Amino acid sequence: MKRLLIANRGEIARRVIRTAHAMGIETVAVYSEPDAAALHVREATTAFALGGARSADSYLRVSRLLQAARATGADAVHPGYGFLSENADFAQAVIDAGLIWVGPPPAAIRALGSKSAAKALAHLQGVPCLPGYFGSDQQESTFIAEAERVGFPLMVKAVAGGGGRGMRLVTDASQLPAALQGARSEALAGFANGDLLIERALLRPRHVEVQVFADAHGHCIHLGERDCSVQRRHQKIVEESPSPAVSPELREELGRCAVALAQAAGYVGAGTVEFLLEGNAFYLMEMNTRLQVEHPVTEALTGLDLVEWQLRIARGEALPLTQDQVQLNGHAIEVRLCAEDVHYTPHTGRVLHFVEPVLSKGLRFDHALEAGCEVTPHYDAMLGKLIAHAPTRAEASERLAHALDDLQLLGLPTNRAFLAACLRHPVFKAGDALIPFLAEHGDSIRETLQPPAEAVLAAVLAAAFHQRPPAQALPCPFARSLRWQHGEQVVEPVVRETGHGDLSVALGERSAQASLNTDRVVIDGMAWPVAAAALGNGRWQVQAGAHTLELTDLSLAPRERAGGASAARELRAPFNGKLIAVHAEAGVIIAKGAPLLVIESMKLEHTLAAPRDLTVEGISVTAGQQVAPGQLLVTFSA
Numbered sequence: 001m002k003r004l005l006i007a008n009r010g011e012i013a014r015r016v017i018r019t020a021h022a023m024g025i026e027t028v029a030v031y032s033e034p035d036a037a038a039l040h041v042r043e044a045t046t047a048f049a050l051g052g053a054r055s056a057d058s059y060l061r062v063s064r065l066l067q068a069a070r071a072t073g074a075d076a077v078h079p080g081y082g083f084l085s086e087n088a089d090f091a092q093a094v095i096d097a098g099l100i101w102v103g104p105p106p107a108a109i110r111a112l113g114s115k116s117a118a119k120a121l122a123h124l125q126g127v128p129c130l131p132g133y134f135g136s137d138q139q140e141s142t143f144i145a146e147a148e149r150v151g152f153p154l155m156v157k158a159v160a161g162g163g164g165r166g167m168r169l170v171t172d173a174s175q176l177p178a179a180l181q182g183a184r185s186e187a188l189a190g191f192a193n194g195d196l197l198i199e200r201a202l203l204r205p206r207h208v209e210v211q212v213f214a215d216a217h218g219h220c221i222h223l224g225e226r227d228c229s230v231q232r233r234h235q236k237i238v239e240e241s242p243s244p245a246v247s248p249e250l251r252e253e254l255g256r257c258a259v260a261l262a263q264a265a266g267y268v269g270a271g272t273v274e275f276l277l278e279g280n281a282f283y284l285m286e287m288n289t290r291l292q293v294e295h296p297v298t299e300a301l302t303g304l305d306l307v308e309w310q311l312r313i314a315r316g317e318a319l320p321l322t323q324d325q326v327q328l329n330g331h332a333i334e335v336r337l338c339a340e341d342v343h344y345t346p347h348t349g350r351v352l353h354f355v356e357p358v359l360s361k362g363l364r365f366d367h368a369l370e371a372g373c374e375v376t377p378h379y380d381a382m383l384g385k386l387i388a389h390a391p392t393r394a395e396a397s398e399r400l401a402h403a404l405d406d407l408q409l410l411g412l413p414t415n416r417a418f419l420a421a422c423l424r425h426p427v428f429k430a431g432d433a434l435i436p437f438l439a440e441h442g443d444s445i446r447e448t449l450q451p452p453a454e455a456v457l458a459a460v461l462a463a464a465f466h467q468r469p470p471a472q473a474l475p476c477p478f479a480r481s482l483r484w485q486h487g488e489q490v491v492e493p494v495v496r497e498t499g500h501g502d503l504s505v506a507l508g509e510r511s512a513q514a515s516l517n518t519d520r521v522v523i524d525g526m527a528w529p530v531a532a533a534a535l536g537n538g539r540w541q542v543q544a545g546a547h548t549l550e551l552t553d554l555s556l557a558p559r560e561r562a563g564g565a566s567a568a569r570e571l572r573a574p575f576n577g578k579l580i581a582v583h584a585e586a587g588v589i590i591a592k593g594a595p596l597l598v599i600e601s602m603k604l605e606h607t608l609a610a611p612r613d614l615t616v617e618g619i620s621v622t623a624g625q626q627v628a629p630g631q632l633l634v635t636f637s638a
Contacts, residue, residue: 001025001283001315003045007070007090008080009059010368011384012293013040016078018564019307021045022339023305028072030065032058034376038286039368043149046072054378059083061092063368067096076100076314078307082163082380085290086113090354102314104269104289111265112287114159116197116543118261122284127257130276130283132199134159140180147176153201158187158194162288163380165190165604166232169201183581186605202283205276207231208243210258211298213306214267215313221323230422232344232438233604234421237415238335238422239294241301243277244393244431250280257325260285261352265498270295270310293385298419299449300332300389331393333400335423337367338381341413341574342446346381346602348576348629350374351414352533357406362389362399368637375412377576381602383414389517393431397423405546410533412541417548451547457507458521458528459542460491465516466532466540475499479506487551569617571608573627573632577601584616596634599627608633 004020005028006013017040029044033053041047048068058064060083069077077094079085079102083609088109094101103109112118116134125128133146133155147154147170156179166187168179172589180196188194199584201260206229214220227243228236245543246254261284272292274285295306313319327593354371358364367384375383386407388400405419425445426432438445451459462481474499483492494508495514503514514523521544523615532542537554581598584590585589590610597608615637621627 001164001311003072003074003161004026004076004078004102004311005030005072005074006040006063006078006080007059007065008046008078008085009035009038009040009379011366011382012080012082012291014043014368015366016080016307020078023308023311025311028068028074028482030059030068034374034377034378039370040399048072049171053376055083057382062093063345066093069094069097069099074099076102076311078102078310079290081290083292084162086288088113088426100314102269104265104267104271105360108265108267109289112267112271112289114195115157115286116159116195118287119197119284122265125257125260127261128281129281130198130199130202132581134199136195138423140177142319143180143196144173144176147198149571150198150200153203155201156183156192157197157199158183159197160195161187161191162286163190165232166196167234168514170198174189174362175423179307182605189600189605202278202435203275205229205436206243206245207236207285208246208254208277208282209274210254210260210290211292211295211306212258212267212271212273213309213313213319214262214269214271215270215319216316216369216608217318218318219322219400220267221302221319221321221326222258223302223326223538224328225251225254226292226297228292228294228434229433230437231435232442235608236294237338238333238428238433239297239334240393240396241297242328242331245277247313250282254282257282257284269313270306271627293382294334296385296387297332297334298361300364301328301330302326303329307438330389330391332387332389332397333393333397333423334385334387334469335400335404335419336385337383337407337409337419338415339375339383340381340415342415342418342449344415345574345606346377346604347413348375348377349572351409352411352535353570354410355406355408355531357386357403359403362396362512363387363403364389365403369409377601379602383409394429397429403534408531408543410531410541410548411535412544413550414548417449417546418445424448438499450547451544451546454523454526455484455528456489456491456549457505457512457545458494458530459486459532459544459547459551460493461495461503461505461516461521461523462528462530462532463516463534463540463551463553464495464544464555466534467515469518470497470503471499472501473499478638481555482556483557485554486549490554512613569636570632571596571611571629571636573599573629573633574608574631575599575601577606577627579621579623579625579627579633581607582619582621584619586616589613589615593601597621 003026026045029047031323052058088106092106156168184194230238275282353386364387390396401423577599584596617635
């Protein structure tokens with residue numbers, strides 16, 4: 001293996017490049033049109049343009065990827081995760097082209113990549129599975145009949161793929177037809193395979209997965225478990241190891257089942273076997289035939305480089321350790337930093353300001369971020385992964401939360417502060433977070449994110465004086481009235497410059513002394529680290545301490561702009577995407593919560609519902625068109 005092509009993008013491409021270069025292996029990056037200036041392209045030995053913007057036109061084009069390998073002299077292909085990483089036809093095409101495939105054999109991908117096939121194989125190995133229907137008859141009537149046999153609640157799942165796409169929880173029979181339709185649509189869009197299965201749903205389990213590794217010489221071991229129970233939209237956002245709920249005896253049994261399943265499929269390379277855990281009872285969900293997003297958690301705990309293991313095994317080497325030699329030390333936690341708001345809605349935009357936290361001992365940050373990079377609607381919303389390792393779970397959690405506080409990323413919404421609040425929630429700190437954790441505690445977590453009045457004032461001053469700081473000499477003697485909106489709150493401080501970069505501030509009945517520089521606001525002696533980014537049209541995003549605030553400058557706007565009466569009669573697009581369904585019609589009365597539109601963005605379908613009981617006045621869009629953030633979609637009668 002002399003030159004490795006990475007058939008992926010972003011942080012995982014950078015991750016593979018780093019290890020390959022350390023091993024003396026040259027690398028080839030591939031890139032779509034939006035990724036032409038991306039970090040992974042600049043860090044690889046050489047790069048090849050795939051063209052196109054959408055995944056289907058770039059990272060999913062098998063013929064173009066093989067052309068890239070031939071043109072650049074690559075002799076091996078690493079698929080990363082997502083895209084074609086679990087596509088058996090791609091793996092076979094790589095092998096048929098005479099290249100080294102860094103992954104499991106195509107036959108193993110076929111045997112395990114389908115959830116239905118994996119469960120059939122698991123039954124033969126005595127691996128516990130939930131009751132369900134995994135058959136080839138995909139008619140709606142068959143699913144309805146089988147659902148009565150399986151019982152409710154149940155999960156509808158896409159047979160192919162992963163990442164939470166193509167999944168729906170069904171609690172009674174009336175919900176099943178819509179769940180089948182929605183899951184099938186999402187699965188077809190994400191995996192080009194609309195086949196589904198149903199299985200009994202556990203309502204309060206943990207998500208626990210086992211990392212396995214196998215070589216081509218018949219050896220297979222596991223590297224412990226990861227607990228990935230903190231999820232939204234069936235997608236993980238916090239992962240840790242070891243699981244707070246897994247004893248050494250249970251770990252051994254989970255590992256035994258995971259290894260048995262992998263060996264039964266003739267597995268080679270890195271893989272992850274996912275289970276639902278309820279008490280000490282566990283049930284197979286699926287096996288992911290690739291490296292996982294959360295592999296750094298296992299690397300931190302074991303001290304191993306799993307990408308290096310992948311490359312060595314692909315070269316035909318044997319596993320470097322036996323099961324007895326695997327050591328798990330301390331505790332590791334990872335969070336997924338995503339371009340999304342506190343309600344898990346993905347967003348696109350440009351990163352205008354980015355400062356990493358200080359990566360002291362035990363901290364790691366895998367990302368592909370820099371100021372000026374664009375987050376597009378064509379790919380996943382994940383921006384990076386922050387990982388902390390420490391002797392104890394409490395130390396790892398606090399270290400990670402502090403790193404999130406210190407991370408600065410402005411230009412678009414992120415879940416940075418939300419993740420830190422999750423880590424500090426008493427249920428998570430006690431090790432009791434189950435899969436419904438965010439469904440049950442999300443609202444209370446969001447409430448903790450409301451910034452104190454002092455942080456709001458610091459943010460307003462940082463934005464107001466960002467482009468012209470207070471005068472050092474010859475200050476203007478006249479008071480200046482400011483008016484800034486934060487959410488539904490309008491803040492109206494009156495400021496007067498007093499020289500030396502200082503301000504006298506009056507806000508209501510309160511008076512304060514403030515001073516500003518480029519990265520700090522001091523109010524009555526209390527210092528707030530700040531960063532501000534102008535979003536345009538008077539809108540700003542400011543980080544004050546650990547708080548991120550969205551502000552709008554109304555200082556020169558007519559008073560009625562602060563009211564928002566027109567906004568209450570409009571529905572605008574919250575992000576870029578393709579409008580795939582319009583349920584509303586002009587003149588129709590819609591109940592609160594009823595679906596109005598469905599937008600596909602970042603591989604997921606998002607339903608926009610009526611915010612209250614209302615009458616639709618007009619619809620400004622049609623199904624099939626692309627929409628941009630802020631674009632008017634629907635108007636309502638007053």
